[in-house]
Amino acid sequence: xxxxxxxxxxxxxxxxxxxxxPASIRDVAQAAGVSYQTVSRVINDHPNxxxxxxxxxxxxxxxxxxxxxxxxxxxxxxxxxxxxxxTSNTVLYGYAAxxxxxxxxxxxxGYSVGVRVLTPEDDLDRTIATAAAAGGGLVVIGFxxxxxxxxxxxxxxxxxxxxxxxxPPGRTPPRPAVWVDDRTAARAAxxxxxxxxxxxxHYVAIPASTGSRRSAAPRAEGWRQALIAAGVxxxxxxxxxxxxxxxxxxxxxxxxDPDVTAILCGNDDLALGVLRALHxxxxxxxxxxSVIGFDDAPHSQFITPALxxxxxxxxxxxxxxxxxxxxxxxxxxxxxxPTLVGPQLVRRESTGSREA
Amino acid sequence: xxxxxxxxxxxxxxxxxxxxxPASIRDVAQAAGVSYQTVSRVINDHPNxxxxxxxxxxxxxxxxxxxxxxxxxxxxxxxxxxxxxxTSNTVLYGYAAxxxxxxxxxxxxGYSVGVRVLTPEDDLDRTIATAAAAGGGLVVIGFxxxxxxxxxxxxxxxxxxxxxxxxPPGRTPPRPAVWVDDRTAARAAxxxxxxxxxxxxHYVAIPASTGSRRSAAPRAEGWRQALIAAGVxxxxxxxxxxxxxxxxxxxxxxxxDPDVTAILCGNDDLALGVLRALHxxxxxxxxxxSVIGFDDAPHSQFITPALxxxxxxxxxxxxxxxxxxxxxxxxxxxxxxPTLVGPQLVRRESTGSREA
DNA sequence: GCGAGGATTGTGAGCGGTCACAACACGGCC
DNA sequence: GGCCGTGTTGTGACCGCTCACAATCCTCGC
Numbered sequence: 001x002x003x004x005x006x007x008x009x010x011x012x013x014x015x016x017x018x019x020x021x022p023a024s025i026r027d028v029a030q031a032a033g034v035s036y037q038t039v040s041r042v043i044n045d046h047p048n049x050x051x052x053x054x055x056x057x058x059x060x061x062x063x064x065x066x067x068x069x070x071x072x073x074x075x076x077x078x079x080x081x082x083x084x085x086x087t088s089n090t091v092l093y094g095y096a097a098x099x100x101x102x103x104x105x106x107x108x109x110g111y112s113v114g115v116r117v118l119t120p121e122d123d124l125d126r127t128i129a130t131a132a133a134a135g136g137g138l139v140v141i142g143f144x145x146x147x148x149x150x151x152x153x154x155x156x157x158x159x160x161x162x163x164x165x166x167x168p169p170g171r172t173p174p175r176p177a178v179w180v181d182d183r184t185a186a187r188a189a190x191x192x193x194x195x196x197x198x199x200x201x202h203y204v205a206i207p208a209s210t211g212s213r214r215s216a217a218p219r220a221e222g223w224r225q226a227l228i229a230a231g232v233x234x235x236x237x238x239x240x241x242x243x244x245x246x247x248x249x250x251x252x253x254x255x256x257d258p259d260v261t262a263i264l265c266g267n268d269d270l271a272l273g274v275l276r277a278l279h280x281x282x283x284x285x286x287x288x289x290s291v292i293g294f295d296d297a298p299h300s301q302f303i304t305p306a307l308x309x310x311x312x313x314x315x316x317x318x319x320x321x322x323x324x325x326x327x328x329x330x331x332x333x334x335x336x337x338p339t340l341v342g343p344q345l346v347r348r349e350s351t352g353s354r355e356a
Numbered sequence: 357x358x359x360x361x362x363x364x365x366x367x368x369x370x371x372x373x374x375x376x377x378p379a380s381i382r383d384v385a386q387a388a389g390v391s392y393q394t395v396s397r398v399i400n401d402h403p404n405x406x407x408x409x410x411x412x413x414x415x416x417x418x419x420x421x422x423x424x425x426x427x428x429x430x431x432x433x434x435x436x437x438x439x440x441x442x443t444s445n446t447v448l449y450g451y452a453a454x455x456x457x458x459x460x461x462x463x464x465x466g467y468s469v470g471v472r473v474l475t476p477e478d479d480l481d482r483t484i485a486t487a488a489a490a491g492g493g494l495v496v497i498g499f500x501x502x503x504x505x506x507x508x509x510x511x512x513x514x515x516x517x518x519x520x521x522x523x524p525p526g527r528t529p530p531r532p533a534v535w536v537d538d539r540t541a542a543r544a545a546x547x548x549x550x551x552x553x554x555x556x557x558h559y560v561a562i563p564a565s566t567g568s569r570r571s572a573a574p575r576a577e578g579w580r581q582a583l584i585a586a587g588v589x590x591x592x593x594x595x596x597x598x599x600x601x602x603x604x605x606x607x608x609x610x611x612x613d614p615d616v617t618a619i620l621c622g623n624d625d626l627a628l629g630v631l632r633a634l635h636x637x638x639x640x641x642x643x644x645x646s647v648i649g650f651d652d653a654p655h656s657q658f659i660t661p662a663l664x665x666x667x668x669x670x671x672x673x674x675x676x677x678x679x680x681x682x683x684x685x686x687x688x689x690x691x692x693x694p695t696l697v698g699p700q701l702v703r704r705e706s707t708g709s710r711e712a
Numbered sequence: 713g714c715g716a717g718g719a720t721t722g723t724g725a726g727c728g729g730t731c732a733c734a735a736c737a738c739g740g741c742c
Numbered sequence: 743g744g745c746c747g748t749g750t751t752g753t754g755a756c757c758g759c760t761c762a763c764a765a766t767c768c769t770c771g772c
Contacts, residue, residue, distance in 0.1 A: 020513075024728055035752050040730070048749055070489045071436070072728035075427045075757050084468075090459065091452045091654075100446050103473050112440075112490060114470045117459050133426045134468060157376075244658040269655065276658045298447075299625065302600040302632045303659050380758055391722050396760070404719055428758035431727050 023064040032060035043068055074135055082136030083325060084114040086128070088146040092242060093297040094267065094314050098141055098163055101318025109326060111136075118146045124153055132158040137325045139163070142177075144242075148209045151175060161324035163317045165209045166218040176324040178317055178340070182294070185310045185343030186222030189264055189292050191230075192345060197354035198262035198290065200232050204239040204250045204274060206266030206294075219266055219294060239270060247273020255281035261289055261354055268293035268300045268309055275303070275350065286352030296346055305349035316340040379420040388416035399424055430491055438492030439681060440470040442484070444502040448598060449653040450623065450670050454497055454519055457674025465682060467492075474502045480509055488514040493681045495519070498533075500598075504565045507531060517680035519673045521565045522574040532680040534673055534696070538650070541666045541699030542578030545620055545648050547586075548701060552646065553710035554618035556588050560595040560606045560630060562622030562650075575650060579620055595626060603629020611637035617645055617710055624649035624656045624665055631659070631706065642708030652702055661705035672696040 025043075029036040034053060041049050042057040049057075060066075074080045083106050089095045099115070106113045116131050118124070128150060131138060137159035142148040144165075152174065154160045162177040193201045201223065208217045220237055227234045238250040247270030254260045255278050265271035271293030275285060283289050285305050293300060296311035317340060327335035381399075385392040390409060397405050398413040405413075416422075430436045439462050445451045455471070462469045472487050474480070484506060487494060493515035498504040500521075508530065510516045518533040549557045557579065564573045576593055583590045594606040603626030610616045611633050621627035627649030631641060639645050641661050649656060649665035656663040673696060683691035 026728080036729085037731095037752060038750085041751090044730090048751090050750065053750080067485055067489055069431075069728050071427055071431045071491055072757090073730080075425075075431050075759090076728075076730040078730090078757075080427070090446075090456050091449075093447075096447045096452055099471075100473075103446065103471060107473065112470055112472065112486070114468055115455075115459060116468065117456075117463065129423055130468070133423055135427055244655055248658065272655055272658045276660060279660050299600055299628055299655065302604065302628045304632060304635050382758080392759085393722060393761095394720085397721090400760090404721090406720065409720080425758055428727090429760080431729085432758075432760040434727075434760090 022069070023066045024069070025066070028057065028060045028064055028066050031064060032057045080135030081109075081111045082114060082134060083111050083139055083322060084116055084131045084134055084136060085139050085141065086116050086118055086131060086147065086150050087141040088118040088144055090115065090117060092269070094143060094295055094312070095141055097314035098318040098321070101315030102139060102322045103318070104315070105319040105322040109322070111322075111326075118150055120146060124150055128154055137161070137329050139321050139325055140175075142209060144207060144209050159325060159328040161321050161328070163321040176328070178320040178324065180312050180317060180340060180343055181218075182310070182312065182343055183218035183222035183225075185312075185345070186219040186264065186294070187226040188222075188343075189294075189310055189345055190223045190226035192347075193262040193264065193290060193292065193351065194226065194230050194232075196262070196290065196351065199259075199354075200235060201227060201262045201264050202235050202254055202260050203237040204247060204254070204263060204265045204270050205237045206242055206270065207240065223264055239266060242267065242269060244269045244273035244276070246270060248277045250274065251277025252281070254278075255283055255289075262291075262351075263289060264292050264294075266294055268295045268297040268307060271300075271307055271309065271350075272303065275305075275307075285350050290351040290354075292345075292351060301346075301348060308348045308351040309346055311341075311344045311346050313341040313343075378425070379422040380425070381422070384413065384416045384420055384422050387420060388413045436491030437465075437467045438470060438490060439467050439495055439678060440472055440487045440490055440492060441495050441497065442472050442474055442487060442503065442506050443497035444474040444500055446471065446473060448623075448625070450499060450651055450668070451497055453670035454674040454677070457671030458495060458678045459674070460671070461675040461678040465678070467678075467682075474506055476502060480506055484510055493517070493685050495677050495681055496531075498565060500563060500565050515681060515684040517677050517684070519677040532684070534676040534680065536668050536673060536696060536699055537574075538666070538668065538699055539574035539578040539581075541668075541701070542575040542620065542650070543582040544578075544699075545650075545666055545701055546579045546582035548703075549618040549620065549646060549648065549707065550582065550586050550588075552618070552707065554646065555615075555710075556591060557583060557618045557620050558591050558610055558616050559593040560603060560610070560619060560621045560626050561593040562598055562626065563596065575622055595622060598623065598625060600625045600629035600632070602626060604633045606630065607633025608637070610634075611639055611645075618647075618707075619645060620648045620650075622650055624651045624653040624663060627656075627663055627665065627706075628659065631661075631663070641706050646707040646710075648701075648707060657702075657704060664704045664707040665702055667697075667700045667702050669697040669699075 025039045026036045029039045034057060039057055042054050085099060087095055103113050114134060138154060140147055140151040140162040142151045142162050142164040151162050160175050162175050164177045164179045166179055190201050203220060203223045205220055224234045239246055247265060251274035254263060263274055265274055271291055274291055278285055278289055285291055293307045293309035296309045300307040300309050323335035326333050381395045382392045385395045390413060395413055398410050441455060443451055459469050470490060494510060496503055496507040496518040498507045498518050498520040507518050516531050518531050520533045520535045522535055546557050559576060559579045561576055580590045595602055603621060607630035610619060619630055621630055627647055630647055634641055634645055641647055649663045652665045652667035656665050679691035682689050
């Protein structure tokens with residue numbers, strides 16, 4: 001079945017009813033019988049405007065349907081209420097949710113938000129420069145390698161904040177940033193599994209956001225720490241990718257090993273793939289194997305078995321990142337301490353005690 | 357387990373290395389010993405500039421790190437290479453994927469993209485005016501009521517294109533728009549189910565994008581037509597929502613009725629919820645009941661049973677919508693005929709013949 | 713050797729706002 | 743009545759770029 005898409009041109013070629021160009025501040029001034037500066041005062045509500053004058057101007061504004069030209073305002077004032085989000089992905093749950101939270105906060109503050117997707121193909125510096133040229137500030141989503149690289153290259157004179165996977169180890173971060181403590185969360189999840197009686201926990205990793213630094217990926221790190229603290233040698237992590245396919249691939253290998261009874265996954269998509277692989281291999285969840293995801297994507301509670309996972313407050317992350325940026329843009333704005341809901345282990349059906 | 361989020365301020369309070377304000381066209385002119393207009397000519401590559409002059413100017417541009425100020429350019433030229441997407445959602449798969457396709461096309465064409473989320477709370481007209489004030493054009497994602505309403509209210513003098521659920525019945529649409537023929541797709545999916553031997557097919561609907569118009573929702577319409585053509589009286593559609601929870605709620609009711617053996621869902625999330633409800637009711641899929649989704653979200657093939665669904669080319673939809681807008685913005689750009697991949701029924705594990 | 717005409721370059725104005733400052737009005741004070 | 747301070751309004755310049763047009767330079771043909 002192939003049915004093609006359709007287009008409609010939108011009626012007869014654009015007779016365009018009212019093609020008047022929009023009223024300017026001077027048009028309003030003329031209509032109200034005042035100078036353009038007075039109009040400017042009214043729209044910025046300066047205190048010193050006689051009440052009656054103000055009323056006249058406001059009427060003129062109303063009747064002409066005047067709206068201040070954002071471009072001209074930006075040029076003259078140097079203020080651009082704009083955030084551009086740099087991200088390598090817009091569809092994956094973590095990214096999309098962060099973006100959503102950010103957009104909401106930005107909208108509430110009267111900012112408009114732009115999105116610019118990062119790809120390995122195009123020149124990072126050029127991309128950043130273009131985004132920065134829009135005025136306003138940047139928020140970089142640095143969950144992955146590409147985003148982290150972009151963050152490193154933002155020129156120091158452009159306002160910028162970031163949502164990252166983890167703080168850069170040791171050195172003070174180059175930029176204001178927010179993150180959730182998923183190292184601790186991963187550790188707790190692993191301990192939970194251990195507490196259930198599983199002799200060890202295997203880890204299906206998401207790609208690291210930093211180079212090959214040892215101390216990198218916090219989720220992996222938390223998992224490792226928990227195992228070591230329990231006196232267990234961490235098995236080699238697997239996984240190479242973000243999506244369910246990658247999870248499936250990793251899961252196939254793990255499923256073949258009868259000693260594998262507990263698997264922690266770097267995100268819910270991976271977990272979904274793992275679940276699938278386990279199913280194909282005839283191993284039951286949670287009977288034979290327990291699986292934990294990460295992120296708590298909306299559908300995770302509806303799959304069968306419902307996925308035990310770590311809920312992360314991506315929306316809050318996006319909101320906070322915006323606040324951090326706003327703090328740089330508006331001198332009199334003091335960003336609130338980020339109030340993220342902490343990571344939370346959501347126990348559902350994919351985990352169970354080891355029936356030894 | 358509650359672990360809080362973290363922030364880092366980004367080192368000592370912004371010593372801001374090179375706080376020079378960026379070079380302007382006149383700075384470059386001075387450095388190159390020419391007039392600012394010549395610089396303007398170079399950056400717009402006008403033909404009549406002596407080769408040697410051009411070279412000198414280019415060197416000056418390079419050494420000063422000049423980049424044309426986008427705001428000033430927009431103000432002076434009246435050209436804003438900007439698309440603002442109006443959408444009520446950014447996370448649901450159909451929306452996110454459309455946005456993704458659009459962003460990609462826009463980026464390739466040198467446009468920057470803005471996103472503005474529509475909510476029932478804030479004033480539609482004001483929102484639209486704000487978005488339009490950014491210059492550039494609008495693309496409205498009109499899959500739902502809110503989006504469709506927004507589309508209707510975009511003033512006729514602002515360039516705008518739309519991705520919609522279906523063409524407005526009868527009357528020529530107010531705006532250039534793209535859509536996929538999901539009516540036909542729904543019909544084919546229903547016929548497939550009927551062909552499998554199911555006496556009837558139940559439908560779990562997504563919320564309609566138009567008012568209470570009879571001819572509205574194309575997916576529902578296709579389903580209805582297929583049933584009627586087969587001489588079956590369509591059972592009342594259920595469902596009120598977009599997400600898995602809504603699917604689950606609808607699914608519970610359906611699961612209780614032993615006569616229900618085939619269910620078509622308005623999207624994959626609903627299908628997921630339905631699957632879950634069926635599972636809870638102890639009815640097997642596809643043994644007892646067959647389920648078909650709509651959209652083919654990335655995870656649908658990894659759930660168990662893998663979901664039979666209708667794949668829709670949202671990315672193509674986004675790309676085409678952008679093309680349509682671009683056609684209005686650039687007089688010499690002729691948008692290509694949209695080349696969407698047609699809807700396609702992807703048969704997986706959630707459907708099977710009726711074992712009568 | 714000189715004028716025509718195209719190639720090159722420069723000047724002025726303006727996009728639609730803002731800022732800084734000057735000008736004018738008014739009332740109260742001595 | 744003159745002076746001052748405050749409230750109110752208007753003028754000029756400018757943000758960084760584009761447009762339209764004028765000015766200058768060449769090169770060519772006769």
